[in-house]
Amino acid sequence: METLDFGSLSFAYTKTDYRYVTNYADGRWDAGGLSRDADITLNESACVLHYCQACFEGMKAYRTKDGRVVCFRPELNEARMADSCRRMVMPVLPEGRFLEAVRQTVRANLSYLPPYGTGASLYLRPIMFGTTPLLGVKPAKEFQFRLFASPVGPYFGGSVRALKLRICDFDRAAPRGTGHIKAGLNYAMSLYAITDAHENGYDENVYLDPATRTCIEETGGANMLFVSKQGHLVVPASSSILPSITRRSLIQVAKDYLNLSVEERPVKLAEIGDFAECGLCGTAAVISPVGSIDDHGKIYSFEGFGPVIRKLRQTLTGIQMGDIPAPEGWLMEID
Ligand SMILES: *Cc1c(COP(=O)(O)O)cnc(C)c1O
Numbered sequence: 001m002e003t004l005d006f007g008s009l010s011f012a013y014t015k016t017d018y019r020y021v022t023n024y025a026d027g028r029w030d031a032g033g034l035s036r037d038a039d040i041t042l043n044e045s046a047c048v049l050h051y052c053q054a055c056f057e058g059m060k061a062y063r064t065k066d067g068r069v070v071c072f073r074p075e076l077n078e079a080r081m082a083d084s085c086r087r088m089v090m091p092v093l094p095e096g097r098f099l100e101a102v103r104q105t106v107r108a109n110l111s112y113l114p115p116y117g118t119g120a121s122l123y124l125r126p127i128m129f130g131t132t133p134l135l136g137v138k139p140a141k142e143f144q145f146r147l148f149a150s151p152v153g154p155y156f157g158g159s160v161r162a163l164k165l166r167i168c169d170f171d172r173a174a175p176r177g178t179g180h181i182k183a184g185l186n187y188a189m190s191l192y193a194i195t196d197a198h199e200n201g202y203d204e205n206v207y208l209d210p211a212t213r214t215c216i217e218e219t220g221g222a223n224m225l226f227v228s229k230q231g232h233l234v235v236p237a238s239s240s241i242l243p244s245i246t247r248r249s250l251i252q253v254a255k256d257y258l259n260l261s262v263e264e265r266p267v268k269l270a271e272i273g274d275f276a277e278c279g280l281c282g283t284a285a286v287i288s289p290v291g292s293i294d295d296h297g298k299i300y301s302f303e304g305f306g307p308v309i310r311k312l313r314q315t316l317t318g319i320q321m322g323d324i325p326a327p328e329g330w331l332m333e334i335d
Pocket of ligand 1: 058182218219220221222223242243244245246247281282283284
């Protein structure tokens, strides 16, 4: 491998030496194992290419201060991927296989694991997709699960500047659709909206609930959190929001480490002017401060890196990096 400058990595793909691959055919998964081949050969009529039968996950491995290699709550990614598979009519991996793929891939690519203190980490991307050649619309019978690793820097370029968002006129998820699972199709339909947002100077789109367009859902790839003027954490709830592991962890951190009161409930667009702070959360960025949300010219401003968002970020990253004791079971050590 060429030498990597871990301090100046961005959130981008770097090819690493090994990835874990297992294929499903005739009703069962093969033994699976590591591969050096980063490319995939598919039939031109493979189901995923036409009908998007696919899902993915995103997680991180990193080195703690005391030199351990850990992964943050990977069994939640495993469970969420199983939910995504069931909703997409794809087979769930055999018990234990997901975490085995994580361990093998991280161990095989240790030279790409950024050192403690660089702010960089080894991003893990599990994917599953239908490979069967089809013309008619139906689920595939053959599938591939693949988990690759890529060293990454911070998602929004490292500077924790406050983000500029806008209320989006498009929807990301239909009522009773697939917003709650990690399907690539949810992203396909957001690409037009995010391109348009960037062209107009915004960092991200805020999507509203698709049925009534009166409540806040999330952005294209991160859940949202608000802090009330009383210092309560207010977290939008809806059946079409993707259940972010970072969000669920931050809620527990707020309650158990910071003694904050937490409200998980529908959040009306009409009330966001009452909040003091706003943040976006997800594996890639952990928690990023939001400076403003533009609703068609009406601008709501927030204290960018306010005290609560700052404390939440420091505590969760401290737990992840092993500087602050983690709740039982939050760090899976890879030896
Ligand atoms: C992956 C994802 C998130 C963040 O989830 P984490 O588990 O915290 O990484 C949020 N929203 C969407 C739409 C996502 O796909």
